[in-house]
Amino acid sequence: MRNPYRTQKIAFFFLLLSTLLIVVPVGLIVVIIIQKGLPAINWQFLSEVPQQGMRAGGIFPAIVGTFYLVSGAILFALPIGLLAAVYLTEYAKDNLLTRIIKLAIVNLAGVPSVVYGLFGFALFVVFFKFGASILSGSLTLGIMILPVIITTSVEALESVPASFREVSLSLGVSKWQTIRNIVLPNAVPGILTGTILGLGRAAGETAPILFTVAAFYLPQLPASIFDQAMALPYHLYVISTQVPNVDEKVRYGTAFVLLALVLSMNLVAIVIRSKFRKKKKW
Amino acid sequence: MSKIVTKKLNLWYSQFHALKDVHASFEDKRITAIIGPSGCGKSTLLRVFNRMNDFVDGVRTDGEVLIDGEDILNGRTDLVTLRKKVGMVFQRPNPFPLSIYENIVFGKKIHGETKREQLDIIVEKSLKSVLLWDELKDKLNSSALLLSLEQKQRLCIARLIAVQPEVLLMDEPCSTLDPQATARIEELMRELKSNYSIIIVTHNMQQAARVSDDTGFMLLGELIEFGKTSEIFTAPKDRRTEEYITGRYG
Numbered sequence: 001m002r003n004p005y006r007t008q009k010i011a012f013f014f015l016l017l018s019t020l021l022i023v024v025p026v027g028l029i030v031v032i033i034i035q036k037g038l039p040a041i042n043w044q045f046l047s048e049v050p051q052q053g054m055r056a057g058g059i060f061p062a063i064v065g066t067f068y069l070v071s072g073a074i075l076f077a078l079p080i081g082l083l084a085a086v087y088l089t090e091y092a093k094d095n096l097l098t099r100i101i102k103l104a105i106v107n108l109a110g111v112p113s114v115v116y117g118l119f120g121f122a123l124f125v126v127f128f129k130f131g132a133s134i135l136s137g138s139l140t141l142g143i144m145i146l147p148v149i150i151t152t153s154v155e156a157l158e159s160v161p162a163s164f165r166e167v168s169l170s171l172g173v174s175k176w177q178t179i180r181n182i183v184l185p186n187a188v189p190g191i192l193t194g195t196i197l198g199l200g201r202a203a204g205e206t207a208p209i210l211f212t213v214a215a216f217y218l219p220q221l222p223a224s225i226f227d228q229a230m231a232l233p234y235h236l237y238v239i240s241t242q243v244p245n246v247d248e249k250v251r252y253g254t255a256f257v258l259l260a261l262v263l264s265m266n267l268v269a270i271v272i273r274s275k276f277r278k279k280k281k282w
Numbered sequence: 283m284s285k286i287v288t289k290k291l292n293l294w295y296s297q298f299h300a301l302k303d304v305h306a307s308f309e310d311k312r313i314t315a316i317i318g319p320s321g322c323g324k325s326t327l328l329r330v331f332n333r334m335n336d337f338v339d340g341v342r343t344d345g346e347v348l349i350d351g352e353d354i355l356n357g358r359t360d361l362v363t364l365r366k367k368v369g370m371v372f373q374r375p376n377p378f379p380l381s382i383y384e385n386i387v388f389g390k391k392i393h394g395e396t397k398r399e400q401l402d403i404i405v406e407k408s409l410k411s412v413l414l415w416d417e418l419k420d421k422l423n424s425s426a427l428l429l430s431l432e433q434k435q436r437l438c439i440a441r442l443i444a445v446q447p448e449v450l451l452m453d454e455p456c457s458t459l460d461p462q463a464t465a466r467i468e469e470l471m472r473e474l475k476s477n478y479s480i481i482i483v484t485h486n487m488q489q490a491a492r493v494s495d496d497t498g499f500m501l502l503g504e505l506i507e508f509g510k511t512s513e514i515f516t517a518p519k520d521r522r523t524e525e526y527i528t529g530r531y532g
């Protein structure tokens with residue numbers, strides 16, 4: 001005799017177990033990094049250049065470098081991604097080509113970041129001769145986060161009710177004016193969410209910047225977009241594996257700053273999204 | 283005087299023949315009702331007049347639709363001008379998620395009216411003509427989504443009136459409203475009639491009888507009978523019309 005009550009209990013147990021298997025490691029990572037990294041954080045650590053072969057001093061150039069890279073990536077990816085999303089939702093006919101393009105974009109989001117790094121190196125560093133520079137790195141990161149921005153923007157645009165478009169058009173408003181005045185304003189929160197998620201991803205990745213921009217050690221800040229720069233994820237990699245005898249505190253401090261940066265961006269995205277959900281009434 | 287005249291109007295959705303040789307004449311400053319069973323092409327006919335069918339893939343039309351004597355089906359028709367002149371009220375009240383004020387001035391603003399005093403006048407006039415001014419004049423800046431269904435539908439009519447149309451196309455405008463609200467919207471339609479030509483699609487036979495001057499009965503894409511409402515409802519010429527209005531059709 002099968003006992004449905006017991007079956008349910010067993011199923012529940014396994015569901016709980018797998019949830020814990022996911023949640024516990026993530027929680028542990030955060031806890032350990034906070035525990036070991038927080039003591040390293042002080043004004044000096046955040047505002048000074050590395051010293052003694054990066055075993056002491058601060059990580060200021062890496063923070064600035066990451067800031068430049070992320071800004072550059074978004075400057076490039078947001079307009080292109082948004083225009084692509086508008087084209088795909090509002091203008092493209094639903095045919096085979098459109099469906100292939102949409103499928104390609106979804107798949108691009110799953111391409112390993114090191115492949116983007118190699119691609120960026122071949123295209124921007126070598127072919128366009130930008131060299132290893134903030135420009136090359138930003139463009140590479142921008143291309144990497146394009147799929148995220150396009151897919152979330154497409155979702156945001158598609159969630160604007162068709163009736164809004166219909167009414168607007170029926171009032172003698174042109175298609176482009178309808179998109180500008182009704183569709184885009186109502187899609188902004190969704191687009192913003194996608195953009196911030198993209199930002200977080202761009203800030204955290206090492207592989208795409210490895211060949212395209214990242215400097216091992218650069219005491220002075222970059223002066224133009226054609227300069228190399230340090231960046232947080234690469235710096236963390238360097239002091240963890242390439243430089244011997246770095247104090248654990250410095251490594252975990254760097255990890256803490258990076259984690260805080262990425263998590264706070266994701267938090268902002270979550271807050272925007274939930275606020276928007278509450279406000280939405282149609 | 284005829285506002286809209288259709289001659290041998292045909293429409294296909296890809297292979298599907300949705301309107302078949304429709305000949306009709308819609309009079310100015312009168313209410314014309316279009317009745318008929320579901321799927322017979324009432325909405326399709328309405329959407330020919332403001333060319334909203336253009337957005338459907340694979341639509342083909344043929345024949346003539348004259349509005350004030352001008353054929354609107356040819357490629358030279360300016361759709362923006364046409365849609366300003368021939369406006370539409372939809373089945374579901376659908377205000378934008380904006381304030382009451384911004385809803386009403388939406389079209390006007392985009393069409394280039396920017397002076398605040400002018401827009402204020404338009405808002406007052408439009409709300410007065412749908413009998414909402416007294417109710418809403420103190421909360422013009424609150425969200426239109428907070429209004430009742432009936433108020434929303436009136437607001438949608440006001441939003442349309444603000445762009446100064448000449449023809450109002452109404453596709454089952456009362457189907458989401460309760461009987462009292464329906465009666466009040468019908469009252470409003472009678473008031474609006476002196477300034478606009480109104481064409482209303484309705485499933486509600488009593489509504490057609492109460493509110494309209496002329497009535498057209500459609501069946502499977504054909505306009506079976508068209509004439510004075512009083513005649514259609516008392517002495518229909520076609521057997522199918524009679525069967526429909528006496529309730530022997532689905």
Ligand SMILES: Nc1ncnc2c1ncn2[C@@H]1O[C@H](COP(=O)(O)OP(=O)(O)OP(=O)(O)O)[C@@H](O)[C@H]1O
Nearest residue numbers: 295298300318319320321322323324325326327338
């Ligand atoms: N976009 C479309 N593509 C293909 N066929 C369509 C389309 N829109 C409507 N039709 C078909 O055309 C016919 C007429 O549709 P229409 O919406 O005009 O009917 P209606 O009389 O307004 O019906 P209802 O009373 O249910 O609103 C229907 O058979 C419908 O299936």
Ligand SMILES: [Mg+2]
Nearest residue numbers: 324325326453
């Ligand atoms: Mg219909």
